[in-house]
Structures are given as structure tokens and as C-alpha cells.
């Protein structure tokens with residue numbers, strides 16, 4: 001492609017993107033395609049000869065778009081959002097145009113220094129402990145793996161990296177509501193899934209800290225090594241928040257690594273009124289949250305903070321001859337701060353977002369989401385045919401359809417499952433589900449960048465209509 005053609009096509013692409021956003025509410029939020037539907041219409045071989053941009057885009061419209069689920073639609077209320085924003089998209093355009101591979105400082109000094117700076121900014125906005133150091137990871141799953149590997153190395157005197165596993169039995173503690181990425185990390189780090197100790201939760205779905213301490217003591221008596229406690233700030237099921245302060249004290253008492261998984265909920269910590277409720281953060285060893293979930297920064301961008309930076313770097317550093325530079329020790333070579341060698345320039349979009357919005361606007365947006373969640377919660381509570389299944393802590397409402405005379409739990413579960421599928425198959429709205437104490441639970445998450453009150457009220461109307469279809473008195 002010559003530059004003249006690129007210029008023309010790029011202008012067209014921007015128009016395409018703007019049209020897409022202007023019409024986004026008209027698409028079925030959840031893609032309605034059947035398995036293999038996309039695969040089967042695509043040609044079996046790549047083209048031998050050049051094709052026109054026009055043809056490629058027309059096939060994109062006809063063949064690809066229908067298999068897209070519209071995560072940026074304000075009718076998207078499933079899972080947790082992966083919310084983007086226009087300033088972030090602009091930065092991604094630049095990032096992809098520059099196409100830098102930012103593995104070390106030398107390979108693009110600005111990428112390394114901007115990364116350090118924006119993570120300092122975030123630390124300040126969120127009032128995180130000043131002795132933490134930050135690095136951007138691709139996802140929270142990777143950050144948690146880094147935390148556990150660093151803990152493993154620190155507590156084995158960096159011997160497992162050198163000699164391999166020595167059959168020490170490490171134990172990792174978390175609650176039954178913990179995200180699956182913890183178990184995945186434990187499998188990968190060689191500690192074995194059976195050593196993930198899932199502690200039951202209390203009435204707020206937060207880890208029962210007394211039971212946790214008993215488990216740790218029992219393990220010590222049995223000559224097992226408590227390695228790490230994982231606290232969750234905003235669980236995936238119900239956004240419950242573990243008692244960080246108590247967990248921090250327990251971690252200190254038994255010499256374990258406290259990692260905080262705040263993948264989703266962390267963004268709310270930019271609100272001073274929320275931040276002041278989180279006590280004991282300084283007791284943690286590491287912390288991760290995803291600006292790519294609820295801070296208007298395109299996927300992927302995970303902010304990972306660690307107290308003992310030296311141990312992190314010691315765990316991951318490698319120094320083959322071809323990567324030796326004169327600046328070692330003077331600058332951050334982020335390839336030593338995590339698993340991959342190659343790194344995208346992710347700090348740029350965070351910089352654009354923080355500057356374009358400003359702290360105040362970012363706060364207002366999150367506050368709006370919390371208020372909308374409160375409105376939706378009240379609609380649920382005030383309707384006798386619905387039931388709230390967990391306390392509202394952030395912006396995720398856990399509820400179910402429960403017609404007043406229907407008591408049978410199995411029937412309620414299958415009714416709610418049918419309702420959810422029917423809603424999602426119509427494409428006007430996208431919700432997801434979880435199970436809370438055996439109850440099939442609908443989750444309504446309000447965190448999309450452009451979600452407004454009218455979307456939330458519309459969602460409630462659609463849910464109610466669909467429920468009535470399935471259960472008429």
C-alpha cells in the first residue's frame with residue numbers, strides 16, 4: 001500500500017468508525033451467529049493475488065460484523081465491561097502506527113519513561129502506598145501469575161528458578177469467590193491446584209478471615225508452607241470486597257505474600273469516598289487493577305504494583321548478550337518485570353485517557369455508574385416478582401426473577417436461565433449470570449463508557465417484559 005492510498009483509506013476508516021459508534025445501539029449486542037457460521041463462509045485458502053480494500057471492507061461488513069459482540073454498546077451489561085473511549089482509540093491508532101516493540105528502555109525510551117510516569121500518576125490519584133512500583137501487564141491474569149512467581153522465588157531464596165522445584169508444599173489461600181485466574185496461575189507456577197485453599201465467605205461474600213487463620217495454622221502444623229493470600233477487591237460474581245486490613249495483618253503474622261486482585265473494582269479507588277473505605281492497603285505486597293475494564297482505556301492494559309520491586313526483577317530478569325545495553329541499572333527495562341519479552345506501548349493510551357478526561361471527569365463517570373446501579377437496585381427491590389441476591393457494593397446488581405408464588409429452587413433456576421437466554425438471543429440487551437449459593441443469578445453490570453439512565457431503564461423494561469413472557473399468572 002502506497003502512502004497516498006493509505007491516507008485515503010485511513011480517512012475512510014475513521015468515517016467507518018464514527019458511523020459504527022453512531023449506530024452502535026442498533027446492532028444486536030450479543031452476536032447472534034451459530035457455531036461455525038463465520039468459519040464456513042470464509043474461503044478455505046488465502047488469496048494468491050492482491051485484493052482491493054473496498055472488497056475487504058465489504059466482506060468485513062457482510063461476513064465479520066455479524067459475528068461481533070458489541071462490547072462498546074451501552075446495552076452491554078454482561079461480565080465486566082472492557083470499556084474503550086475515543087481518546088484511547090486515538091492513542092491506539094498512534095501506537096499501532098509507530099509499531100514500536102518496547103521490551104527495553106533502548107528500544108523506545110519514551111515508552112519506558114511514560115509507563116513509569118502514568119503509573120505514578122495513577123498511584124497518586126488512587127492514593128496507593130508511595131513505596132509501590134508499577135508496571136503495565138497485558139492482563140490481570142498475568143499480573144497475578146507474576147505476583148505468585150515472585151512470592152515463590154522470594155520464599156525459596158530464588159532457588160526454584162535455579163534448580164527447579166524441590167517438593168516443598170506451598171499453600172495459596174483465597175476465598176471461594178476468587179477469580180479463576182488464581183487457580184490458573186497456581187497450576188502454571190508448579191505449586192499444584194490442590195494447594196489452592198478456598199476459604200468460605202461470610203454474609204457479604206467476603207473471605208471469612210477467622211476460618212482463613214485456622215487453615216493457615218493447620219497447614220503449619222502439617223509442615224506445609226503458607227506462601228500467599230489472595231484478597232479480592234470486587235469479586236467477579238458479586239463485586240464483594242475482602243477485608244484487606246485483617247488479611248494484611250494475617251499475612252504479616254505468618255510471613256506470607258498478600259496479593260490484591262482488584263481487576264475490576266480497583267478503578268473505583270479513584271473516588272476518594274470509596275478509597276477511604278479500603279483500609280490496610282500498605283500491608284499488601286502486590287496489587288493489580290485493569291484500566292481496560294472500568295477506566296475507559298482499550299483492552300489490554302493492566303496496572304500492576306509491587307512493594308518489593310527488586311524481588312520482582314530478580315524473578316524475571318534475563319540478560320542474553322544481544323540484550324545488553326549501556327543503560328542497565330539507570331533505566332527501567334520492563335522485559336524484566338514480567339513474562340513476555342516483547343511489549344506493546346500501552347502507556348500511551350493511558351496517558352491520553354488521563355489527560356483528555358482529567359481526574360475530575362473520570363471520577364464523575366464512575367460516580368454516575370454507581371448511581372445508576374443504585375437506581376436499578378431499587379427497581380429490583382421495589383418489584384415483588386424480583387429478588388436481590390447480593391448486597392450492592394459497586395455497580396453490579398445480582399438478582400433473579402422470582403414470581404411471588406414460585407418457591408421451588410430448581411424451577412426458579414431453570415426459569416431464570418431461560419429468561420437470560422431469551423433476553424440475550426433478542427440482542428437488545430446483554431446480561432450474564434453467576435450462581436450464588438446454588439441460585440441461578442442474573443448479573444446487571446453498569447460500567448459501559450456511554451451508558452446513561454435511559455439505557456438502564458430500557459434494560460429493566462426488557463427484562464420485565466421477557467419475564468412476563470415466561471411466567472404469566
Ligand SMILES: *Cc1c(COP(=O)(O)O)cnc(C)c1O
Nearest residue numbers: 139140141179181236261263264
Ligand atoms: C476480570 C478479572 C480477572 C481477569 O482479568 P484479565 O485481565 O482478563 O486477566 C481477574 N480477577 C478479577 C476479580 C476479575 O474481575
